[in-house]
Amino acid sequence: MGRNRATLADVARRAGLSKTAASMVLNGREGTRLSAEAHQRVFAAAEELGYRPNLAARSLRTRKTATIAFVSDIVATTRFAGDLIRGALDAARERDHVLLITETQGDATFEQYAIEAVLDRQVDGVIYAAMATRRLTVPAAILGGPVVLLNATSPDGLPSVVPDDEGAGRSVAAALLELGHRDSIALIGRNRLKEDDPEVSLAARARLHGIRQALDEADVSLLAECFCTEWLPEHGYAAMRGLLSKPKRPSAIICMNDRLAFGAYQALGEAGLTVPEDISVISFDDDPIAAWLRPSLATTALPHEQMGRRAVELLLDGGATEPSLVPMPLRRRRSLAPPAG
Amino acid sequence: MGRNRATLADVARRAGLSKTAASMVLNGREGTRLSAEAHQRVFAAAEELGYRPNLAARSLRTRKTATIAFVSDIVATTRFAGDLIRGALDAARERDHVLLITETQGDATFEQYAIEAVLDRQVDGVIYAAMATRRLTVPAAILGGPVVLLNATSPDGLPSVVPDDEGAGRSVAAALLELGHRDSIALIGRNRLKEDDPEVSLAARARLHGIRQALDEADVSLLAECFCTEWLPEHGYAAMRGLLSKPKRPSAIICMNDRLAFGAYQALGEAGLTVPEDISVISFDDDPIAAWLRPSLATTALPHEQMGRRAVELLLDGGATEPSLVPMPLRRRRSLAPPAG
DNA sequence: AGTGGTCGCTAAACTGATTTAGCAGAGCAT
DNA sequence: ATGCTCTGCTAAATCAGTTTAGCGACCACT
Numbered sequence: 249m250g251r252n253r254a255t256l257a258d259v260a261r262r263a264g265l266s267k268t269a270a271s272m273v274l275n276g277r278e279g280t281r282l283s284a285e286a287h288q289r290v291f292a293a294a295e296e297l298g299y300r301p302n303l304a305a306r307s308l309r310t311r312k313t314a315t316i317a318f319v320s321d322i323v324a325t326t327r328f329a330g331d332l333i334r335g336a337l338d339a340a341r342e343r344d345h346v347l348l349i350t351e352t353q354g355d356a357t358f359e360q361y362a363i364e365a366v367l368d369r370q371v372d373g374v375i376y377a378a379m380a381t382r383r384l385t386v387p388a389a390i391l392g393g394p395v396v397l398l399n400a401t402s403p404d405g406l407p408s409v410v411p412d413d414e415g416a417g418r419s420v421a422a423a424l425l426e427l428g429h430r431d432s433i434a435l436i437g438r439n440r441l442k443e444d445d446p447e448v449s450l451a452a453r454a455r456l457h458g459i460r461q462a463l464d465e466a467d468v469s470l471l472a473e474c475f476c477t478e479w480l481p482e483h484g485y486a487a488m489r490g491l492l493s494k495p496k497r498p499s500a501i502i503c504m505n506d507r508l509a510f511g512a513y514q515a516l517g518e519a520g521l522t523v524p525e526d527i528s529v530i531s532f533d534d535d536p537i538a539a540w541l542r543p544s545l546a547t548t549a550l551p552h553e554q555m556g557r558r559a560v561e562l563l564l565d566g567g568a569t570e571p572s573l574v575p576m577p578l579r580r581r582r583s584l585a586p587p588a589g
Numbered sequence: 590m591g592r593n594r595a596t597l598a599d600v601a602r603r604a605g606l607s608k609t610a611a612s613m614v615l616n617g618r619e620g621t622r623l624s625a626e627a628h629q630r631v632f633a634a635a636e637e638l639g640y641r642p643n644l645a646a647r648s649l650r651t652r653k654t655a656t657i658a659f660v661s662d663i664v665a666t667t668r669f670a671g672d673l674i675r676g677a678l679d680a681a682r683e684r685d686h687v688l689l690i691t692e693t694q695g696d697a698t699f700e701q702y703a704i705e706a707v708l709d710r711q712v713d714g715v716i717y718a719a720m721a722t723r724r725l726t727v728p729a730a731i732l733g734g735p736v737v738l739l740n741a742t743s744p745d746g747l748p749s750v751v752p753d754d755e756g757a758g759r760s761v762a763a764a765l766l767e768l769g770h771r772d773s774i775a776l777i778g779r780n781r782l783k784e785d786d787p788e789v790s791l792a793a794r795a796r797l798h799g800i801r802q803a804l805d806e807a808d809v810s811l812l813a814e815c816f817c818t819e820w821l822p823e824h825g826y827a828a829m830r831g832l833l834s835k836p837k838r839p840s841a842i843i844c845m846n847d848r849l850a851f852g853a854y855q856a857l858g859e860a861g862l863t864v865p866e867d868i869s870v871i872s873f874d875d876d877p878i879a880a881w882l883r884p885s886l887a888t889t890a891l892p893h894e895q896m897g898r899r900a901v902e903l904l905l906d907g908g909a910t911e912p913s914l915v916p917m918p919l920r921r922r923r924s925l926a927p928p929a930g
Numbered sequence: 931a932g933t934g935g936t937c938g939c940t941a942a943a944c945t946g947a948t949t950t951a952g953c954a955g956a957g958c959a960t
Numbered sequence: 961a962t963g964c965t966c967t968g969c970t971a972a973a974t975c976a977g978t979t980t981a982g983c984g985a986c987c988a989c990t
Contacts, residue, residue: 308645308649334692341702346691350688480881511881540822540851
């Protein structure tokens with residue numbers, strides 16, 4: 249790769265100057281007393297030779313690689329990983345940096361390997377990302393340099409970027425209240441494990457908290473709360489069937505994520521009920537299926553791209569130590585209507 | 590990052606030997622005449638100091654970086670990108686390499702930038718990936734070193750990895766024939782643009798070809814073929830409604846991808862028909878929604894993880910120049926049954 | 931004439947590894 | 961005593977940049 253590239257020495261020779269002069273000119277050093285003509289000659293020579301500096305050589309001296317490590321637990325399983333990476337990629341490009349990506353798969357050995365691999369390559373900083381918003385402890389090895397946690401917080405008070413799930417909870421509840429839903433709102437997706445163990449999830453607790461807060465303020469209480477062992481469509485389906493078997497039918501459903509809502513839709517369809525005329529549905533995440541459902545599903549979007557971008561900015565520009573909350577925008581779609589009758 | 594790491598000189602000093610000796614021992618060079626005791630001392634010193642070589646320094650000399658560039662058009666939009674990357678990541682790790690990821694967003698300026706960025710970092714090779722299987726021409730700049738096309742082919746005869754869409758087409762048709770479906774199989778998702786322009790898609794043509802081939806062999810012909818401008822749920826929905834409005838109802842539907850099938854399910858549900866009792870459905874991609882649908886959707890999986898892995902293997906181990914076809918496994922699920930009556 | 935300052939530039943050191951060329955000493959044959 | 965090979969090791973060059981220290985020429989001033 250990159251055979252016979254012109255070196256700085258080639259440029260200097262062609263410009264009839266020293267490597268020092270060429271280096272200074274190309275780096276735009278202030279305070280050097282090189283003549284305007286020398287500048288010209290160096291630029292011309294570099295241009296003509298198509299000179300590009302060898303970054304390995306440069307970073308050997310400067311200890312800067314213009315490279316950021318993106319270390320995450322799992323890149324593949326969720327559709328969202330791509331957005332996190334893309335946001336980071338964008339911000340990195342704007343700052344002339346590049347991303348070295350590794351995956352730990354939640355395995356200590358892999359993690360060790362991944363971290364050594366990136367440190368050996370002298371990265372300028374590490375973005376340590378989790379695919380589910382949660383609390384974690386970062387390996388000591390990366391604490392030698394800048395670190396930003398992405399979609400995670402840590403007890404060490406490292407800079408971190410997380411979605412504003414609590415705000416999303418408030419938006420969701422507010423959207424229903426606004427339409428006139430009151431005491432017949434049901435919630436699908438309570439989960440003790442997710443709510444109580446911050447190392448499993450921070451989202452569940454925050455969302456619930458936000459919902460409760462908004463409802464309390466309006467002096468409304470939930471009609472029912474369904475617990476689900478996982479947040480998958482089948483659990484949403486089962487929960488919805490459970491709700492429909494009860495005497496009082498809810499006027500609106502809040503699902504803790506879109507997959508649950510997807511399952512709820514299936515149960516509603518089978519029961520011959522229509523969304524939103526019979527029941528409104530709203531949820532969290534803005535998974536692509538949310539827009540594909542019929543009717544399209546109102547939800548609050550996980551701002552993954554924004555978050556990835558913010559992480560890079562925090563890493564390179566430095567920033568606050570308290571967790572940086574990225575707002576989750578409400579996507580108003582067809583699944584919302586005022587309560588029937 | 591990586592402040593005060595021990596250098597080779599430190600190790601040599603502690604072992605009471607020269608840098609040369611230390612380097613040779615640590616690299617396990619054959620044919621050196623260093624004593625067993627010298628080996629011991631070097632290993633011990635390296636261990637004690639926690640020595641890790643500075644790869645920037647090493648690659649300056651060796652022109653190897655143990656780093657592969659993964660350049661793709663778009664990482665975020667499809668859920669599959671993650672799998673492609675994960676497969677590549679896995680294979681890279683096994684070979685002690687790491688992935689530098691960049692995205693061109695299909696924009697020539699970004700592409701130029703991305704390629705310069707990775708070449709400046711002296712990567713050992715480039716994986717040039719497309720998110721939709723298609724033919725493309727690779728930028729001349731990367732032809733200086735090893736290149737593998739991923740999910741794409743090129744007119745230049747570069748090594749490439751693509752899914753076996755034609756085989757998938759045959760499997761899909763065979764699965765229906767096997768169940769006894771004959772002349773009332775309909776196809777949703779014909780699309781001239783995708784079929785005729787290899788720079789847009791290679792999948793559409795190959796899938797169609799595979800389906801036709803299997804049906805022809807069984808002397809069966811399609812009941813109907815619906816054209817769709819895009820392969821999104823709404824188009825599948827519309828196509829399915831169209832089919833149901835015709836006098837002869839199909840016994841089985843082949844959709845060109847899962848999103849179309851998702852739309853078709855919606856139309857079937859609205860029409861009060863049940864899958865698979867009234868109509869069987871089968872498709873391509875194995876999007877996560879396929880497993881979540883009720884009933885779960887039979888489909889052929891895009892082997893993205895395998896493909897990513899294969900690309901790295903081809904790049905590092907060298908390999909065939911004809912496109913490397915990765916089989917698409919058939920996922921038999923609940924949406925299949927023998928024709929009614 | 932001597933001194934000091936500015937201008938325009940360069941030699942050489944330095945980064946941390948790999949690699950080439952070769953040295954000192956031992957053993958052996960002539 | 962001389963030459964030869966073999967053993968066990970090292971000095972120095974090299975990769976491609978950045979950075980420090982400083983050199984020679986010219987001018988102004990006392």
